[in-house]
Amino acid sequence: MSSNKITFFQRFEKDILSGAKTITLRDASESHYKAGQGVSVSTYETDRWFCDVMIDSVECIKFDELNSIHAEQENMTLPELREVITEIYGEIETLWMISFHLVRT
Numbered sequence: 001m002s003s004n005k006i007t008f009f010q011r012f013e014k015d016i017l018s019g020a021k022t023i024t025l026r027d028a029s030e031s032h033y034k035a036g037q038g039v040s041v042s043t044y045e046t047d048r049w050f051c052d053v054m055i056d057s058v059e060c061i062k063f064d065e066l067n068s069i070h071a072e073q074e075n076m077t078l079p080e081l082r083e084v085i086t087e088i089y090g091e092i093e094t095l096w097m098i099s100f101h102l103v104r105t
């Protein structure tokens, strides 16, 4: 189902608000976002709104194709990024890279 909302773990809030994190990698259940869509952003833990973003693109990417550029866009190293994804999703092959920029904080 389409949604104008997305949640992030609270620990990523600072990086999103500073502009250091400009992508998120999600599974198929969140592949419905569209370029040009405005999305309200809240914390996963307490559902607290903290900004609005505009979706710039949504692209399918394989876990094995992740590289240091993706990591940089997450403000992480590549090993850290692979670790975070595996913690959240377990062993996952197909991801969706959602690129965004801040529009309101």
Ligand SMILES: CC(=O)Nc1ccn([C@@H]2O[C@H](CO)[C@@H](O)[C@H]2O)c(=O)n1
Pocket: 007, 008, 009, 012, 023, 024, 025, 026, 044, 074, 084, 085, 088
């Ligand atoms: C809260 C919720 O429902 N799900 C997720 C799923 C992912 N992410 C972040 O996306 C990147 C790659 O997966 C990393 O930065 C993750 O931490 C997140 O913050 N919240």
